[in-house]
Amino acid sequence: MIPAAYLSVFAAIVSLTGPQCEPYTVELANPFEIRADATTHTLTASLDVGMRTNVGVPVARKSTACEVQTIAQLRNYGLASPDGFVYAFPGPTLRLRRQSDAYTPGDAIRLTLSNSLPVIGDDQCNPGCPPCAGTSDDPLCCNDNAATLHPNCFHGDNTTNIHFHGLHVSPQWPQDDVFIEIQPKGAAEGHQSAHGKLGKVYQGSFEYRVNPLGPQQHEGTHWYHPHKHGSTAIQVGNGMAGALIVDGPFDDWLAHWFSKSNMPVPKEKVMVVQQVHDLNYYATGTEARKTLQSLPLINGVFEPKITMYPGEVQRWRIIAATMEASAQIELDFTGGGGAVMARQIAMDGAPFSPENYHDQPVMGGGAAFRLSPGNRADFLVKALAPGEHVIGYRVFGRVQNQGGGGKGRRVQMTREVLGATTTVGLLKIVVAPCPEGQTCTPMDLPPTLPPVDTLAPGRTKRDLIFHQKEGTSAGTAGSEPLFTIKVDGKERKFDSSCAAISMPLNTTEEWSIAQDQNIPSLLAGSPFHVFHIHTNGFQVVENPDWPIAKPRTPVWMDSITLPDMTGTTLNPVKIRQKATEYTGAFVLHCHFLGHEDRGMMLTVQTTCPKKRFFGTPDAKGGADSCVAPKAPALPLCK
Numbered sequence: 001m002i003p004a005a006y007l008s009v010f011a012a013i014v015s016l017t018g019p020q021c022e023p024y025t026v027e028l029a030n031p032f033e034i035r036a037d038a039t040t041h042t043l044t045a046s047l048d049v050g051m052r053t054n055v056g057v058p059v060a061r062k063s064t065a066c067e068v069q070t071i072a073q074l075r076n077y078g079l080a081s082p083d084g085f086v087y088a089f090p091g092p093t094l095r096l097r098r099q100s101d102a103y104t105p106g107d108a109i110r111l112t113l114s115n116s117l118p119v120i121g122d123d124q125c126n127p128g129c130p131p132c133a134g135t136s137d138d139p140l141c142c143n144d145n146a147a148t149l150h151p152n153c154f155h156g157d158n159t160t161n162i163h164f165h166g167l168h169v170s171p172q173w174p175q176d177d178v179f180i181e182i183q184p185k186g187a188a189e190g191h192q193s194a195h196g197k198l199g200k201v202y203q204g205s206f207e208y209r210v211n212p213l214g215p216q217q218h219e220g221t222h223w224y225h226p227h228k229h230g231s232t233a234i235q236v237g238n239g240m241a242g243a244l245i246v247d248g249p250f251d252d253w254l255a256h257w258f259s260k261s262n263m264p265v266p267k268e269k270v271m272v273v274q275q276v277h278d279l280n281y282y283a284t285g286t287e288a289r290k291t292l293q294s295l296p297l298i299n300g301v302f303e304p305k306i307t308m309y310p311g312e313v314q315r316w317r318i319i320a321a322t323m324e325a326s327a328q329i330e331l332d333f334t335g336g337g338g339a340v341m342a343r344q345i346a347m348d349g350a351p352f353s354p355e356n357y358h359d360q361p362v363m364g365g366g367a368a369f370r371l372s373p374g375n376r377a378d379f380l381v382k383a384l385a386p387g388e389h390v391i392g393y394r395v396f397g398r399v400q401n402q403g404g405g406g407k408g409r410r411v412q413m414t415r416e417v418l419g420a421t422t423t424v425g426l427l428k429i430v431v432a433p434c435p436e437g438q439t440c441t442p443m444d445l446p447p448t449l450p451p452v453d454t455l456a457p458g459r460t461k462r463d464l465i466f467h468q469k470e471g472t473s474a475g476t477a478g479s480e481p482l483f484t485i486k487v488d489g490k491e492r493k494f495d496s497s498c499a500a501i502s503m504p505l506n507t508t509e510e511w512s513i514a515q516d517q518n519i520p521s522l523l524a525g526s527p528f529h530v531f532h533i534h535t536n537g538f539q540v541v542e543n544p545d546w547p548i549a550k551p552r553t554p555v556w557m558d559s560i561t562l563p564d565m566t567g568t569t570l571n572p573v574k575i576r577q578k579a580t581e582y583t584g585a586f587v588l589h590c591h592f593l594g595h596e597d598r599g600m601m602l603t604v605q606t607t608c609p610k611k612r613f614f615g616t617p618d619a620k621g622g623a624d625s626c627v628a629p630k631a632p633a634l635p636l637c638k
Contacts, residue, residue, distance in 0.1 A: 089239025106213035152599030166222030196496035212621030219248025220349030241321035311442035347376035350556030374559030447524030483600035493599035
């Protein structure tokens with residue numbers, strides 16, 4: 001139940017009117033939080049997905065004012081209140097604790113997701129709209145949709161499900177199973193699943209039951225969002241996302257270090273970064289000023305402020321709850337002439353090792369940090385001097401080429417500061433004197449962090465290339481690109497009838513992952529795809545894009561931007577991952593979700609060792625039992 005005092009915060013988030021349009025006037029508040037029960041170690045919640053209309057979202061700014069785009073349809077998560085469900089973006093934060101020596105068992109999840117969206121029928125592929133001709137700025141035009149075939153097309157906009165992004169839990173039903181489909185209430189039965197024989201279709205609602213989080217779960221910053229193939233992009237773009245925080249020994253260590261040093265435990269800021277709009281996938285113009293769509297919001301607020309006192313340290317949990325290239329942002333912590341110090345302490349929900357805390361291999365020099373869709377990053381941020389310090393951002397990547405069909409639409413933007421080198425404001429830190437009557441203790445940063453586990457090298461090697469090519473549609477302006485992934489030279493699209501990659505349980509593999517563009521207009525530029533895999537995180541051994549390409553200790557991640565080609569030469573990232581504890585079918589894909597919806601996703605599976613079946617999940621959250629099969633494994637794709 002949402003406290004009455006918090007309803008006003010939700011109302012401000014939903015309406016986005018009045019002073020909301022003025023920059024840096026709203027103090028950033030954390031989203032409403034739901035915690036696991038301390039006795040049962042279970043987080044129980046009910047969310048509903050409903051349609052909201054006429055919601056204003058800032059999409060462009062001129063000087064000190066902002067323009068508001070009226071959104072016709074937004075799909076939002078709703079949470080129960082005394083007056084019924086309250087729908088907003090982001091959704092409520094889910095907070096759990098993993099198993100440890102001091103906390104057994106870890107927390108489980110019982111989440112009922114109901115679907116109150118309108119029934120719109122069982123479409124195979126959304127119909128195309130008028131093609132964009134030449135340099136037309138018609139906001140309703142889009143590229144041709146004829147080159148896509150079901151299920152690798154935009155479809156089923158109002159059918160949904162949920163993915164616990166970053167959780168190391170079973171991918172089998174009824175846990176983090178992204179092949180579940182929840183149709184709207186009142187939908188006719190007999191719906192043919194877009195996920196093939198792996199699909200499980202429910203009318204109206206479904207209860208996810210995730211077993212207790214074990215000790216191998218990374219404590220840290222994660223998130224949840226829809227993952228129904230064909231409608232993932234539009235639903236995440238509508239704002240359907242929320243933070244998912246897992247506490248554990250790392251958090252205890254951090255709190256203890258500050259306490260024993262006679263300093264307060266840092267205040268925590270959960271920051272869900274979103275671009276909210278009612279469009280599915282954009283086709284854009286070639287001028288940079290036309291290519292950034294909705295402006296980034298933090299917890300539903302446009303350009304908020306955070307008030308700190310000199311010497312204060314806060315813990316920022318930043319979540320890129322986004323889905324497109326215009327959301328690839330580079331944060332600039334140098335605003336105010338170095339008056340703010342930031343040190344990264346975790347990436348994608350996994351704490352840094354002492355070496356990575358010292359070297360800062362992702363951030364590079366403590367100034368700029370790149371955050372792509374799906375990424376999360378934790379920072380300790382210290383205010384050094386009084387004043388107002390803007391944390392700026394710029395969009396990086398090949399944004400001007402993010403067109404490419406299938407219900408995409410052009411959006412004419414008015415902001416003139418979208419050049420590749422221009423930094424604009426994301427939020428402002430206001431460093432004010434210590435409040436009267438309070439004691440504000442100057443704070444320091446820890447000199448080191450606790451050690452983390454690393455993976456030994458693996459024997460199995462794989463090469464993955466994210467591949468985009470021109471479609472075959474004739475007679476249209478900009479035929480649709482086709483989105484595929486090459487696995488060891490074989491080109492594949494999403495197919496739920498077979499496994500493109502099969503990994504025996506408890507094996508470690510080494511993957512080389514690159515992108516290979518063969519569209520002439522796309523040969524120059526920066527990153528264009530973001531690799532993400534479910535169930536098991538990976539360690540980045542090498543990344544040409546980082547200031548420290550080969551970190552002393554590999555960095556744990558689950559989503560990574562793929563470097564651009566150098567001419568015709570691939571620049572792969574090299575990762576190491578181990579399939580542990582859980583068997584079943586899951587997916588890897590591009591986290592530009594318009595690409596995933598159109599086929600840039602593969603079915604992956606983990607099987608019991610030397611057997612062709614999935615094991616039985618342990619109700620207590622331990623490893624699957626391979627004594628007897630739960631289900632047969634998928635055949636390998638030919």
